[in-house]
Amino acid sequence: MQLSENEFRSIVTYIKGNYGIDLSQKRVLITGRLENYLLRNGYQSYKEYIDIVEKDPNGKEAVNLVNVLTTNHTYFMREFEHFEYMEKVILPWLRKTQENRGKDVRIWSAASSTGEEPYTIEMVLCDFFNLDKAWNTQILATDLSTRVLQKAKSGVYLAEQIEPMPDAWKRRYFKKISSDEFQVIEDIRKKIVFRQFNLMDSIPFRGKFHIVFLRNVMIYFEEETKRRLLDRIYNHMVDGGYLFIGTTESIDKAATKFRYVQPSIYRKSI
Ligand SMILES: C[S@@+](CC[C@H](N)C(=O)[O-])C[C@H]1O[C@@H](n2cnc3c(N)ncnc32)[C@H](O)[C@@H]1O
Structure with missing residues (x-):
């Protein structure tokens, strides 16, 4: 599945506009984390998925997008x-x-x-x-x-x-x-x-x-x-x-x- 420049920009704009997170230098992260999910869930293109997310920012797919694209690394005793x-x-x-x-x-x-x-x-x-x-x-x-x-x-x-x-x-x-x-x-x-x-x-x-x-x-x-x-x-x-x-x-x-x-x-x- 190909992520076009337009689709990439739509995701970056959506995530930055709603959550402040800047993914403009993170193309590999986006494809690495999203592609499998889209294929597993029967999506034909990134666009099809982005349209659903944008139509319902509180819906299941928007929640999922955040869950997939946030970086949550943490550990006990960090900066103790x-x-x-x-x-x-x-x-x-x-x-x-x-x-x-x-x-x-x-x-x-x-x-x-x-x-x-x-x-x-x-x-x-x-x-x-x-x-x-x-x-x-x-x-x-x-x-x-x-x-x-x-x-x-x-x-x-x-x-x-x-x-x-x-x-x-x-x-x-x-x-x-x-x-x-x-x-x-x-x-x-x-x-x-x-x-x-x-x-x-x-x-x-x-x-x-x-x-x-x-x-x-x-x-x-x-x-x-x-x-x-x-x-x-x-x-x-x-x-x-x-x-x-x-x-x-x-x-x-x-x-x-x-x-x-x-x-x-x-x-x-x-
Ligand atoms: C790297 S973790 C930091 C965890 C912990 N505070 C630490 O220092 O180990 C960053 C967390 O920030 C959350 N995050 C990113 N953007 C956010 C936003 N706009 N509102 C609330 N949480 C956000 C992510 O979901 C992620 O779990």
């Missing part, structure tokens, strides 16, 4: 320095400032992929607050792809995926469910709310966040898209709240209200 910073700097600050303000802590994992990031956040919280029920910690985990969210909700990982985690966490927060699979225990799973959300949309969630993880997703966005997204997130954070981005990413200081703390860590002014 962020979790250490959270434990050593941010949580002590929150314990002090939230002590008399309802003991609420709200965290958003804004491109959570298959769940490794939000589950790790919850494990750090459990260790820090020592399961003290007085503290009301909420984690919202969102992603564009329904496929990864489904996987995240199940909390099931291969033994080799949880291998890099500290032994104490493996013992405390996972249970073995087959010869090579482990599941995050229910007490951890039930603390996280998983939702499908497109970062291009206005933020509908109630309550402002104390910490936002926006790691390894902006690499696909143009500068202007990034700037507008960061503005929306800024407005949805409490004063003094912290933002983590991927360690290989950066924010143009002139284009954001966030204050630079150290590489990949930013803060809203108090």
Whole structure:
């Protein structure tokens, strides 16, 4: 099946216009991931498929296109320095400032992929607050792809995926469910709310966040898209709240209200 220049451009325009993801240099990725799907599902051409997607942007094929074309690579212990910073700097600050303000802590994992990031956040919280029920910690985990969210909700990982985690966490927060699979225990799973959300949309969630993880997703966005997204997130954070981005990413200081703390860590002014 041939992907014509016009068809390629239609897909690139559709994905960028709706989700901010720039695939203009990713022709091989598009054909590599779509061709088999189209052949298996009886499509005669890319055009036939694109027409269906464009006619119904909330339909099954549009959802499928996102599931196929997003890059969801993640792993436990990725950029672990962020979790250490959270434990050593941010949580002590929150314990002090939230002590008399309802003991609420709200965290958003804004491109959570298959769940490794939000589950790790919850494990750090459990260790820090020592399961003290007085503290009301909420984690919202969102992603564009329904496929990864489904996987995240199940909390099931291969033994080799949880291998890099500290032994104490493996013992405390996972249970073995087959010869090579482990599941995050229910007490951890039930603390996280998983939702499908497109970062291009206005933020509908109630309550402002104390910490936002926006790691390894902006690499696909143009500068202007990034700037507008960061503005929306800024407005949805409490004063003094912290933002983590991927360690290989950066924010143009002139284009954001966030204050630079150290590489990949930013803060809203108090
Ligand atoms: C590489 S993963 C990052 C996972 C995790 N944050 C990490 O750092 O390991 C990027 C995720 O961003 C999601 N994504 C891409 N564009 C998005 C958008 N417009 N809205 C929400 N999520 C998006 C993808 O579906 C993918 O799961």
